[in-house]
Amino acid sequence: MPPTSARVTAVDTYDIRFPTSRELDGSDAMNPDPDYSAAYVVLRTDAGDGHEGHGFTFTIGRGNEVQVAAIEALRGQLLGRPVDGLCADPGTLYRDLTGDSQLRWLGPEKGVMHMAIGAVVNAAWDLAAKRARKPLWRFLADAEPEWIVRQVDFRHLTDALTPEEALDLLRRGREGARARRGRLVERGYPAYTTSPGWLGYDDDKLTRLAARAVADGFRQIKLKVGADLEDDVRRCRLARAAVGPGVRLAVDANQRWEVDEAIRWTRALAGSGLYWIEEPTSPDDILGHAAIRRAVAPVKVATGEHAHNRIVFKQLLQAGAVDIVQLDAARVGGVNENLAVLLLAARFGVPVCPHAGGVGLCELVQHLAMFDYLAVSGTTEDRVIEYVDHLHDHFLDPVVIKDGHYTAPTAPGFSAAMRPESIARYTYPDGTYWATQDDKERTA
């Protein structure tokens, strides 16, 4: 497109909360009553082309106002920024934000401030892909390997991955991309579903939803575990009976256990034929994950949705602590840092099975997995994107699942934009939904 003098003119934030705790959707051993929420940001410009950049990070209720405040702390870095430059090189924004010499103290590169950076950086990528009139997966897959490498911050990675090695991976990753794109558009990208397995669901609901998942074409389901061992043994047996022997069964403890406990518990459930145990212990305990992995094999260890940044992923891989890398689109510093995670995983030959669910995480992360298939790992073997079947109707370009596969999005952008009427209804505390609730039912 022709050059413009457009600049970023507004950074609008929204505290959006959905009352999911009413139905125990999303309940697990660590998070029994989440109200799925988004700290949401819109970048507006004076380009006059109708394009906005939408981004968000996911929280589970109380504290979402803190997350919104962190995004607002970045406003000064964004206002007045030239739009052409921002879209031609989102990596400069990402480096400016993570390198802010004062805000950096609040991390560095972890927690609320880093998640805020992720929301803003993802909004910039949404804007860049929209202006290029491509869905983000295609925008990334069409980019030159040299440009992708420049989008990655290799600081503190070079003992495991250098820019030259990354370039090599991306050049090789391109081979056969055109044929893979045809398959992706035709078939989609494999998904697994967590919808049957929330901890708050009774046995009947679990069994019914597990059987339905198989009928819907999923080849893997996941159950939440970790509150009561006897219950978990029974629920895993019921799930296995419902799905039959040919479907993978994963379990997720959401960080609940000590290392020894994780080993004992996983072994007790292994008789139901577990594929992976997810987040068995603290997400910061890299050596603990390595010990668990050694002890529970052939059950695989999966983690990453709470990994702070690319350096934690590097260590998980270096320590032999994971079989499955579960990157999250909105916890680290946005697309740029997730490019680093995809490249690290490829370097170590470990599959990426992205974390999703929440609010809009499925919408975002499908683009990263599809880019990985086209331009990095080149395969969907042993790779699946998590799928959870709620809150999609709040998005303008919701994910489409067909026969257990994510359909490749065709609309330009990052699929991040929420419907204006959903924003108006669920903005906290003054949106039309929350304003009518009793105080005691509010999340804060």
Ligand SMILES: [Mg+2]
């Ligand atoms: Mg999980």
